[in-house]
Amino acid sequence: MTEFFFNLTWLIPLTPLAAFAIIVLWTNRNRLLSTWVAWIGIGLAWILGWIVFFLSWKNFPELTPPEFGHPVSLYAIPTGSTVLKLGFQVDTLTGLMLFMVPFVCLMIFIYSKGYMNYGTAEVDSRYSRFFAYISLFACGMLGLVVSDNFVTLLVFWEIMGLCSYLLIGFWFDKSYADPKRITPKQAGLKAFLTTRIGDVIMLAGILLLYSQTGTLTFREVFSEETLHTLATTYAFAGVPWATLVAILIFGGAVGKSAQFPLHVWLPDAMEGPTPVSALIHAATMVSAGVYLVARTFPLFTAVHGGTQLAVVAFIGAFTALFASTIAVAQNDIKRVLAYSTISQLGYMIAALGIGAYVAAVFHLIAHAFFKALLFLGSGSVIHGVEHGHHHSHQEHEGQETEFDANDMMNMGGLLRRMPRTGWTFVIGALALTGIFPWAGFWSKDEILADAWKSFTQGGEFGVSQGWSFFVWLLLTLAAFLTAFYTGRQIFLTFAGKPRTEAARHAPESVGSMTWPLIILAVFATFLGLFGMPWANRFFQLLGQEATIMGEHLSHGEFNPLVAGISTLVALAGWLIAWFVYGRKPLVEPVDPLAKTLGPVYTLLKNKYYVDEIYKAVVIQPVIRLAEACYAFDDKFVIDPIVDGVGRFGRWLSEWLKKAIDNPIVDGAVNGVGQVTAAFGEFMRATQTGNVQNYLLVAAVTVLLLLALFLVRG
Amino acid sequence: MQVPLSWYLIVAAALFCIGLYGALSRRNAIGILMGVELMLNAVNINLLAFWRHVEAAEGTLSGQVFAIIVITVAAAEAAVGLALVIAVYRNRRTVDVEDVDLMKL
Numbered sequence: 001m002t003e004f005f006f007n008l009t010w011l012i013p014l015t016p017l018a019a020f021a022i023i024v025l026w027t028n029r030n031r032l033l034s035t036w037v038a039w040i041g042i043g044l045a046w047i048l049g050w051i052v053f054f055l056s057w058k059n060f061p062e063l064t065p066p067e068f069g070h071p072v073s074l075y076a077i078p079t080g081s082t083v084l085k086l087g088f089q090v091d092t093l094t095g096l097m098l099f100m101v102p103f104v105c106l107m108i109f110i111y112s113k114g115y116m117n118y119g120t121a122e123v124d125s126r127y128s129r130f131f132a133y134i135s136l137f138a139c140g141m142l143g144l145v146v147s148d149n150f151v152t153l154l155v156f157w158e159i160m161g162l163c164s165y166l167l168i169g170f171w172f173d174k175s176y177a178d179p180k181r182i183t184p185k186q187a188g189l190k191a192f193l194t195t196r197i198g199d200v201i202m203l204a205g206i207l208l209l210y211s212q213t214g215t216l217t218f219r220e221v222f223s224e225e226t227l228h229t230l231a232t233t234y235a236f237a238g239v240p241w242a243t244l245v246a247i248l249i250f251g252g253a254v255g256k257s258a259q260f261p262l263h264v265w266l267p268d269a270m271e272g273p274t275p276v277s278a279l280i281h282a283a284t285m286v287s288a289g290v291y292l293v294a295r296t297f298p299l300f301t302a303v304h305g306g307t308q309l310a311v312v313a314f315i316g317a318f319t320a321l322f323a324s325t326i327a328v329a330q331n332d333i334k335r336v337l338a339y340s341t342i343s344q345l346g347y348m349i350a351a352l353g354i355g356a357y358v359a360a361v362f363h364l365i366a367h368a369f370f371k372a373l374l375f376l377g378s379g380s381v382i383h384g385v386e387h388g389h390h391h392s393h394q395e396h397e398g399q400e401t402e403f404d405a406n407d408m409m410n411m412g413g414l415l416r417r418m419p420r421t422g423w424t425f426v427i428g429a430l431a432l433t434g435i436f437p438w439a440g441f442w443s444k445d446e447i448l449a450d451a452w453k454s455f456t457q458g459g460e461f462g463v464s465q466g467w468s469f470f471v472w473l474l475l476t477l478a479a480f481l482t483a484f485y486t487g488r489q490i491f492l493t494f495a496g497k498p499r500t501e502a503a504r505h506a507p508e509s510v511g512s513m514t515w516p517l518i519i520l521a522v523f524a525t526f527l528g529l530f531g532m533p534w535a536n537r538f539f540q541l542l543g544q545e546a547t548i549m550g551e552h553l554s555h556g557e558f559n560p561l562v563a564g565i566s567t568l569v570a571l572a573g574w575l576i577a578w579f580v581y582g583r584k585p586l587v588e589p590v591d592p593l594a595k596t597l598g599p600v601y602t603l604l605k606n607k608y609y610v611d612e613i614y615k616a617v618v619i620q621p622v623i624r625l626a627e628a629c630y631a632f633d634d635k636f637v638i639d640p641i642v643d644g645v646g647r648f649g650r651w652l653s654e655w656l657k658k659a660i661d662n663p664i665v666d667g668a669v670n671g672v673g674q675v676t677a678a679f680g681e682f683m684r685a686t687q688t689g690n691v692q693n694y695l696l697v698a699a700v701t702v703l704l705l706l707a708l709f710l711v712r713g
Numbered sequence: 714m715q716v717p718l719s720w721y722l723i724v725a726a727a728l729f730c731i732g733l734y735g736a737l738s739r740r741n742a743i744g745i746l747m748g749v750e751l752m753l754n755a756v757n758i759n760l761l762a763f764w765r766h767v768e769a770a771e772g773t774l775s776g777q778v779f780a781i782i783v784i785t786v787a788a789a790e791a792a793v794g795l796a797l798v799i800a801v802y803r804n805r806r807t808v809d810v811e812d813v814d815l816m817k818l
Contacts, residue, residue, distance in 0.1 A: 692737050699737065
């Protein structure tokens with residue numbers, strides 16, 4: 001029974017892929033059918049995924065080392081001296097991802113029907129294509145989590161990158177009056193190129209790993225002998241292969257999970273449709289980077305006290321704080337959430353960096369639910385405000401002006417207009433800020449508790465106590481800012497009085513949009529209970545798997561001091577947010593922070609000018625180089641050479657034509673023709689067409705021959 | 714008394730020349746056909762004359778058989794020729810061979 005379903009794991013990514021193919025090839029024109037095909041595809045994946053999850057939960061002791069999961073090998077490709085084995089595997093980490101990914105995908109698929117205005121006059125003209133793309137995306141994510149080797153992992157990883165590009169640029173024909181504002185087309189390209197940097201680094205890591213071990217299957221790479229060899233052989237002075245490979249693979253995670261310094265693509269990715277922001281850029285794809293580090297965690301811990309974990313911890317913690325400061329000064333409702341996502345992903349990466357493997361995965365799962373909820377909620381808000389905008393314009397017959405439905409300054413008082421969206425959004429916000437007893441409290445607290453424990457009692461895997469304290473401090477500060485910007489968002493969007501006509505007329509969204517919100521809100525509320533420190537199912541599931549690293553992982557016991565501090569800072573954040581935005585609701589769309597913080601606010605509003613710095617340091621030089629190459633190619637060297645060869649050839653052929661072809665070859669051919677024609681003209685005289693003439697000639701000839709015969713005798 | 718062979722040959726040659734002259738000079742297609750018939754009959758006279766004077770004593774019949782075959786072929790040829798003439802006449806309303814010069818464009 002268990003075996004049977006585990007052997008069917010490979011079907012999970014295939015059902016959405018089949019849905020993608022069916023929609024693209026056949027049902028493209030029928031919107032309702034395309035919707036159902038996509039729903040059935042992800043629905044089957046969900047059912048199968050949950051069966052596998054529950055079975056893996058039931059059987060988790062068997063799915064732990066030394067077997068390292070239940071293997072299902074599908075192909076073996078001979079590659080020169082070794083054999084590349086491709087297949088799928090089920091272990092508890094995969095099981096947990098199969099719990100989260102297909103379910104969140106299903107919710108978002110259902111939500112998309114309402115968001116893309118199915119059944120109304122405003123239905124998106126590329127409605128079916130949207131469902132095809134998100135189905136392909138689901139295939140990529142599900143395939144990633146069931147892969148048992150680096151090759152298929154990379155393939156599915158890139159499928160997701162492609163889908164991300166396609167979906168961010170889904171409204172590629174959209175343009176804005178403000179030339180500085182990034183268009184969906186540019187945003188898609190930016191995301192694709194930025195993540196590509198990380199992917200190339202990761203590919204280098206994988207290739208180095210292959211060159212050292214001769215295998216890319218997780219089970220073989222993470223076996224004790226291989227890890228020991230990797231940790232004790234040196235790439236160059238003082239750097240073992242394990243460290244180098246781990247850091248390179250982490251590069252891929254930095255790109256995909258939008259960690260500093262490759263975080264710039266994620267906020268601009270919000271130009272895509274909101275279900276995409278929720279699906280790809282909050283819940284699933286960006287967490288693939290965290291999943292990658294979790295999956296390859298044995299590599300990161302192979303060298304005791306190596307620099308790789310310090311790098312991971314530093315980037316994660318820095319990103320967590322960095323992104324949350326930017327979120328404070330953003331007015332676009334989705335951009336705030338985007339920076340919040342970057343910040344939360346920083347939490348997970350930082351947790352992995354101090355060896356808190358279980359806490360990171362727990363936060364990954366919990367975050368996916370409440371961040372999907374928040375994104376879908378923000379989509380519902382935007383949708384409502386847009387409708388309100390159209391509605392108020394129809395009434396007033398006004399001129400259609402540039403109106404930004406994403407701008408929180410254009411909202412206010414929406415809790416009354418959109419109660420379901422509003423209350424579920426508040427629940428998501430409570431979960432995000434880590435208020436007891438919502439999911440975020442338990443998961444975030446576990447990370448902080450682990451960091452604190454690592455600081456006080458010495459870290460696992462040789463993580464230094466100083467680093468642990470650094471991580472704890474940064475994450476706690478980030479927790480405070482998280483509460484502040486989330487509170488700001490809630491008060492600006494839902495509290496007070498509507499600041500525009502659009503917000504005054506915003507209607508509540510349709511059922512297919514609000515029901516997924518309610519279901520996700522339930523999960524965001526109760527999921528944390530599975531990770532309570534004194535009954536931590538996550539630890540039971542993952543802890544044993546993690547013992548492959550030869551260590552017992554830190555299991556964050558409940559630490560009242562840490563929980564107290566984090567709750568206190570979260571409450572402080574909420575309180576200050578209320579003090580600034582909630583106590584006296586804004587009437588004018590001017591942020592009071594701008595005056596208080598002054599230049600700091602401008603700095604945050606412009607995201608520390610990272611985009612501008614990249615433009616000056618990376619993009620401009622690349623463009624200059626391209627222009628120089630173009631000039632080299634087009635004006636000075638290559639093109640003149642090519643043109644010169646061409647001109648010489650043409651001159652030569654013209655000379656040959658004049659000197660040889662025309663007089664000799666043509667002369668001979670024409671001469672034969674002319675001679676034949678002249679001869680024919682001469683002979684033509686004898687052809688009278690009169691039979692009697694011919695007969696006469698024949699008779700005379702016979703007579704002459706006869707005479708000749710007689711004479712000669 | 715026996716008629717000498719040369720007399721037959723002279724008659725046949727005269728007949729042949731008359732026929733040839735008719736075939737070459739007549740414009741009417743039927744006239745040409747009649748000329749051809751005359752030439753064939755001149756040949757028949759020759760065949761029979763030579764048979765009578767050269768082979769009859771040996772008891773063979775080859776000269777007569779040859780003549781009969783020629784007569785048969787001549788009859789067939791006359792039929793085909795007349796049919797052609799009729800066909801030409803139906804198409805072009807003339808049997809004047811000067812006007813039937815489709816072969817020369």
